[in-house]
Amino acid sequence: MLKPMSVVRQAIVADASDEMDGAMAEGAAAGQAKDRVKAGRRVLPIVEGVVLVAALLAPLVLQDYLTVFATRVIILALFALSFDLVWGYAGIMSFGQALFFGSAGYGVALLARDLDITNILLVLPAGTIIGLTFALLLGGFLLLGRHPSSVIFVSLGTLTGSYAADRLARGWYYLGGQNGIPSIAPMTLGGYEFTEGPSFYYLVLGILVVVYLLCRFLVRSQFGLALAGLRENEQRIAFFGYKAQHLKAIIFTIGGGVAGLAGSLYAFHEGFVWPNMVGVVVSTQVVLYVLFGGSGTLIGAVIGAVIVEGVSFWLSDNYRDIWPIILGLLLLLVILFRPLGLISFVLGERERVGSFGAAAREKRNAAP
């Protein structure tokens, strides 16, 4: 991945300078460009590789109860990706991401409880569609006005949605009220039951990797370039002729779908769903994962979820009474001094934003 990309970039840079007016600038410009190419797109694949290897090996070294914990963390990392797409890539401040996570959780719990549907090939798509649908409805309402909606309108709107869903779930007897829906039957595939442990872990990890790669494909495409424009200057790209509100609604809906997938996995893994899952607390939690790890990079969201959950777990074991305070301070420190998150310790700005037009592969291949 790394090598062909930089080769193409060098070729294009060379192409640019070949046809430049002054022949004298040619060598110097190409040389500089090569240095820049060398400096760029290096760290990210390494970080991604390290995280993947660590994730693959984790169940082999962890005790059983920790594998269960790690599974939960991977599901939350998937959830963090959904928020990162929406906030980190499109600049839409969603304070209600748990609405899609939790509503999908409730949805699959009801499928299992009332209709005995636990087949993984049915429940996971169903959860994703529930997340998509809720996000489409809420996003359509909040984002699809004739004129762009303000950040505060969207963040309060999503927050209110999440809060209202929490209250609704608490008060609705059919959804189990305060207690939620307990004892959800395990997910099945044919005769096989996915219960807590390594098999569930690797299932979730596989799903995370697939979703991650799809997200990566999306954010590095020309669509990703449009998202970058949206994030940096929404008004400007509207003047180019982009339908900015449509772009936002689309990415918001996709984010809802990913959150829904994560929520349905969470419901089956934990074996129960409860009102908090759609509420404001979980909505805020996912914001923290992404801010902590580094918004606008997919791997930052994953790392953020792993570290925040890992540190909470360790702190709550060792500092039973004061751990939320320590965690809060840590988060504050990162947000104050590293607004781009932990990933910014190793990742430069240029690589974080990336380039979109560099791979004119078809053209290169077609040329003699």
Next chain:
Amino acid sequence: MPLLEAAGIKKIFGKLTALDGAALTVGENEFHGLIGPNGSGKSTLMKCIAGAEVPTQGKVSFVNTDITAFTPTERARAGMSLKFQITSVLPSLTLYDNILLALQAQSSLFDLVFSRTRGALHDQVMTMLRQFRLADRAFDAAAALSHGQQQWLEIAMALAGKPKLLLLDEPTGGMSLEERRVTGELLQPIKQHCSLVIVEHDLDFIRDICDRLTVLDQGRVLASGTVSEIQANPSVQEIYLRRA
């Protein structure tokens, strides 16, 4: 039939009347300068034409269509383009990506997701960059450019969608004399396919490049005509002398 016709444009901000019945008519392949003292309403008129502001009263027609109520996106899709007064290139993206972003604005969603127009637009991106003398910096972040170069990049982006009309708000603001001269050169070739409305303080620059001028004063049109007509107009001379 003119390309752009704005008539009776009134814009009131609270108690301030920024435009009071201003008008502007631009023909095809015409470079039209919009001048006037500070606070005469030049930028506001530009914004009303581009859709950044909605006029309180009046009508804007573009290619025989009433676009007064169009959003900026709809105006852009009709063939109108705007370069903002404050440079708004996307600083963290490369120059190449800035231009590509402008060029791909009307690609379909499917094409964007599967990056289907990226290869086809490559030559156009490089041509634009070469035309504006920025090709050797194609893969630098736009933030690294000098102010003048950022203005050129911005003009290139505004031209990328092959507009019928380009609105330039103070393109030479903050430029050196040499950069101004080059800007004039860079703009000349676009006349073959595009009209221009240009707001500018540098009257020499305006005189060199424009075919016709409209002079605004206190939100009204003081005079409109060819460059020599305007230069000979006593009331125009008076407002410039009065404030000088």
